[in-house]
Amino acid sequence: MSQNPYSIEVDQTIKTVHMAVNGVFSPTEYDNFVKEYASKTSSIQSSSFTLKVDCTQMALLGPEEVEKLKGSFVRYKETGFAKVIFVISLQQTIIKMQLGRVAREAGLNNVDVVVQ
Template sequence: MSNGKYSMKVNQGAQTMELMVGGTFTPADVDSFIKDYQRNVASIDAKSFSLELDCTTMNLVTPEMVPLLESCYKLYKESGFKQVIFKIKQSTILKMQLSRLARNTGLQNAQVVEI
């Protein structure tokens, strides 16, 4: 059973694409997320936008989720955003997991921020 949820919004004024991700995603959730993501990115010039991901309700990354998240990180990289910011609650483990995923996928303009 899936408890993964997400929302996306393009904020033209602030030149940000805002994503909220939470819970634990199934492969079907990830497929749906990727389709919505690609549709939203196609409507903007990503080079002049920042991607802000609200991960404050995201669960720790399970080993099964690593390949799916890596594919999402690669999408973020390919989209060419000027900056990618992951916002999380105070969690050393999640911060390490998300930072490692960014490193492993070559997403060099990523930043994990505890809020």
């Protein structure tokens, strides 16, 4: 069995949901991600939380993956986080552009892309 391509952890102390994404999700992994995301965020007061997503291991996305990403961004917007932060590496220029474009298309306006 392969390693999970994502992780989701809620830190109540600092009011942050930490996520990490690795590579690209298969359809089953994406479905599992959606279920786990809903489960972990349903019990928090999201308007006082920051969503911080480590994208440093994320792969470039093809058109099908971009649509899944857009669906996730709409979900983040609907959840109502105070702030959404995507962490990328210096080498991920194209991913930075993909994240920004998809966030705009999804109407996710409270986004920062941070290079680490």
